[in-house]
Amino acid sequence: TANAITLTPNILIGSYFAGLTYSFVPTATNTTAVTVNVLGLGAQTLYDKTGAALIGGELAANGQYIIQYSSVLSGFVLMTSDGNGIRGTFTPTLEIGGSTVGITYSIRTAAYFKLGSAIFFTLDIILTSKGAAGGILTIAGLPFTVSSSFPVGSAPMVPLMCRNTTFTGYVTGILSGTRITPFNNSTGASLSVLTDADITNSSEFIITGFYVGQ
Numbered sequence: 001t002a003n004a005i006t007l008t009p010n011i012l013i014g015s016y017f018a019g020l021t022y023s024f025v026p027t028a029t030n031t032t033a034v035t036v037n038v039l040g041l042g043a044q045t046l047y048d049k050t051g052a053a054l055i056g057g058e059l060a061a062n063g064q065y066i067i068q069y070s071s072v073l074s075g076f077v078l079m080t081s082d083g084n085g086i087r088g089t090f091t092p093t094l095e096i097g098g099s100t101v102g103i104t105y106s107i108r109t110a111a112y113f114k115l116g117s118a119i120f121f122t123l124d125i126i127l128t129s130k131g132a133a134g135g136i137l138t139i140a141g142l143p144f145t146v147s148s149s150f151p152v153g154s155a156p157m158v159p160l161m162c163r164n165t166t167f168t169g170y171v172t173g174i175l176s177g178t179r180i181t182p183f184n185n186s187t188g189a190s191l192s193v194l195t196d197a198d199i200t201n202s203s204e205f206i207i208t209g210f211y212v213g214q
Contacts, residue, residue, distance in 0.1 A: 002029060003032050033053045095138045166197065
């Protein structure tokens with residue numbers, strides 16, 4: 001399958017050993033971490049060259065890849081990658097106080113391009129109703145989980161372009177998990193999180209940016 005690869009090479013081996021190398025063509029694009037099982041010797045995690053497990057999109061259907069067994073990692077390492085990257089779409093969701101009740105859209109579209117662990121994306125949301133819920137705004141639905149490997153006090157951020165809102169100033173989105181939390185910088189001195197009071201029933205959010213997947 002896409003995330004559990006089985007290989008049956010002609011040359012038989014009795015166990016995995018350092019330097020053991022195979023090439024293969026996956027039949028589907030992986031969507032999460034991947035294991036490789038050669039000749040029924042047991043499923044082994046497939047890592048990238050940094051030693052991190054795959055997160056999805058590194059193996060494209062019908063691409064050609066080389067893997068090598070590492071005794072240090074006790075698993076296989078992906079030695080080559082598809083330089084063309086992976087393209088796809090996703091559906092962004094506006095949440096207010098964690099709720100989506102009553103929120104409707106005239107436009108709700110998004111796309112991404114994934115190259116290795118780097119994810120480039122763009123999205124556009126136009127509301128026809130913001131619903132009746134109150135609280136903090138978040139935009140959910142990012143296609144891959146944001147890496148948590150950032151220094152303390154820092155976070156991945158993207159700029160937002162907003163229209164038909166009730167506030168002034170610049171908006172920055174802080175990424176965490178698969179969500180974006182918009183913050184307003186109207187004074188230049190501090191950031192304040194956006195809430196339902198900052199938007200209208202016709203507000204629009206356009207975001208183009210990139211982040212590193214987990």
